[in-house]
Amino acid sequence: MTTIDTAAGAGDRQIALAEEYGAHNYHPLPVVIREGLGAHVTDVEGRGYLDFLAGYSALNFGHRHPALIEAARRQLDRVTLTSRAFHHDQFGPFCAGLARLAGKEQVLPMNTGAEAVESGIKVARKWGYEVKGVPAGAATVIVASGNFHGRTTTIVGFSDDPDARDGFGPFAPGFRRVPYGDAAAVAAAIDATTVAVLVEPIQGEAGVLVPPDDYLPELRRLCSEHRVLLVLDEIQSGLGRTGRTFAAEHSGVVPDVYLLGKALGGGVVPVSAVVADRDVLGVLQPGQHGSTFGGNPLAAAVGRAVVELLATGEPQRRAAELGEVLHGELAALVGRGVIAVRGRGLWAGVDIDPGLATGRQVCEDLMAEGILVKDTHGSTIRLAPPLVVTEQEVKEAVAALGRVLERRAAGR
Ligand SMILES: *Cc1c(COP(=O)(O)O)cnc(C)c1O
Numbered sequence: 457m458t459t460i461d462t463a464a465g466a467g468d469r470q471i472a473l474a475e476e477y478g479a480h481n482y483h484p485l486p487v488v489i490r491e492g493l494g495a496h497v498t499d500v501e502g503r504g505y506l507d508f509l510a511g512y513s514a515l516n517f518g519h520r521h522p523a524l525i526e527a528a529r530r531q532l533d534r535v536t537l538t539s540r541a542f543h544h545d546q547f548g549p550f551c552a553g554l555a556r557l558a559g560k561e562q563v564l565p566m567n568t569g570a571e572a573v574e575s576g577i578k579v580a581r582k583w584g585y586e587v588k589g590v591p592a593g594a595a596t597v598i599v600a601s602g603n604f605h606g607r608t609t610t611i612v613g614f615s616d617d618p619d620a621r622d623g624f625g626p627f628a629p630g631f632r633r634v635p636y637g638d639a640a641a642v643a644a645a646i647d648a649t650t651v652a653v654l655v656e657p658i659q660g661e662a663g664v665l666v667p668p669d670d671y672l673p674e675l676r677r678l679c680s681e682h683r684v685l686l687v688l689d690e691i692q693s694g695l696g697r698t699g700r701t702f703a704a705e706h707s708g709v710v711p712d713v714y715l716l717g718k719a720l721g722g723g724v725v726p727v728s729a730v731v732a733d734r735d736v737l738g739v740l741q742p743g744q745h746g747s748t749f750g751g752n753p754l755a756a757a758v759g760r761a762v763v764e765l766l767a768t769g770e771p772q773r774r775a776a777e778l779g780e781v782l783h784g785e786l787a788a789l790v791g792r793g794v795i796a797v798r799g800r801g802l803w804a805g806v807d808i809d810p811g812l813a814t815g816r817q818v819c820e821d822l823m824a825e826g827i828l829v830k831d832t833h834g835s836t837i838r839l840a841p842p843l844v845v846t847e848q849e850v851k852e853a854v855a856a857l858g859r860v861l862e863r864r865a866a867g868r
Contacts, residue, residue: 492519516719518842524722527761546756553763565751569691569717570606572728584651600636604661637667639674657703660692663836664805672707691717699776699801775801785854793861825856
């Protein structure tokens with residue numbers, strides 16, 4: 457097809473095609489996006505929307521951020537893929553920049569978030585056998601209830617979400633799941649076989665759950681005491697979203713291993729990474745782990761530009777300042793159709809009164825108001841606009857949510 461269908465009804469035609477030929481592993485809102493810029497997207501029929509999902513935080517810097525598009529364009533004109541069989545001139549600078557940003561010594565670049573998690577698990581197990589001295593084949597990793605770390609078979613095997621797990625077994629052994637936010641449960645689960653504690657500093661998919669203040673510091677203490685790697689999945693929470701580079705900074709905690717993804721690719725290409733010191737990542741020898749596309753020139757060029765943006769501190773500053781606005785405005789809706797609001801920075805989980813509407817219904821109503829958001833687990837919606845959103849737009853979006861809930865309450 458060489459022409460783009462933008463005539464009236466184009467959206468419905470596109471949706472029909474997607475339904476017929478695309479696998480039904482998602483249930484998208486009925487909007488067909490044609491263009492995006494900053495916090496704005498336009499559908500095939502020319503309607504504009506504010507994007508308050510931002511690709512689950514993959515679009516922290518907005519759609520088509522000029523510096524990121526420029527970096528990609530420059531690299532497209534040079535070389536896009538070499539494989540890791542050869543060096544290329546973007547790899548070293550990308551790894552060095554990301555390591556410096558994270559305050560760590562080394563970077564293992566991969567592509568998707570799930571791959572970063574898988575890679576982190578492999579590294580932790582190998583570290584456990586070679587450095588800690590865990591008996592062969594016995595390594596265990598402690599994970600949290602309500603976790604979301606991706607969709608591979610190993611990862612869904614330690615999820616407790618029936619939709620994520622059911623029908624996909626058998627699963628890999630070696631994981632112990634304990635309640636999220638409960639450091640005592642982690643302490644009780646640690647034994648001589650434990651190589652890592654793997655958690656999200658704030659659980660995104662679970663509904664933007666912020667753990668108790670002492671949770672991460674206590675995990676840090678336990679891991680140091682028992683010689684266990686603290687592995688923080690900052691794939692959604694990291695890279696500016698919460699008002700800091702990493703969400704764990706709010707608790708003054710530095711993990712042994714960061715897992716990064718989503719925004720690391722600037723919304724342009726998939727880029728993920730495991731970031732840690734040499735005594736951890738150094739367990740990998742040539743041939744023991746890899747990826748054809750991991751750390752490719754295009755990905756590394758975009759990743760470098762992302763790191764440069766974050767090094768200015770500006771995205772983090774905006775998230776912190778506008779996060780105050782977002783949470784201030786949302787607090788005024790509590791008791792008016794909203795039961796509770798959680799989150800940090802430009803990131804909020806909003807529990808809607810289930811007597812009023814499902815999360816999905818609220819998302820559909822908001823779409824009609826020109827705001828795109830996504831529900832998660834029942835009656836919770838998640839607000840996570842690009843960090844380039846304006847204060848006015850944040851207020852607009854929350855005002856729209858207020859109107860939607862008022863109309864639902866009035867039965868209109
Ligand atoms: C999205 C996400 C992942 C998985 O990333 P993919 O790129 O979709 O594989 C892992 N962990 C967390 C916390 C995420 O939000």
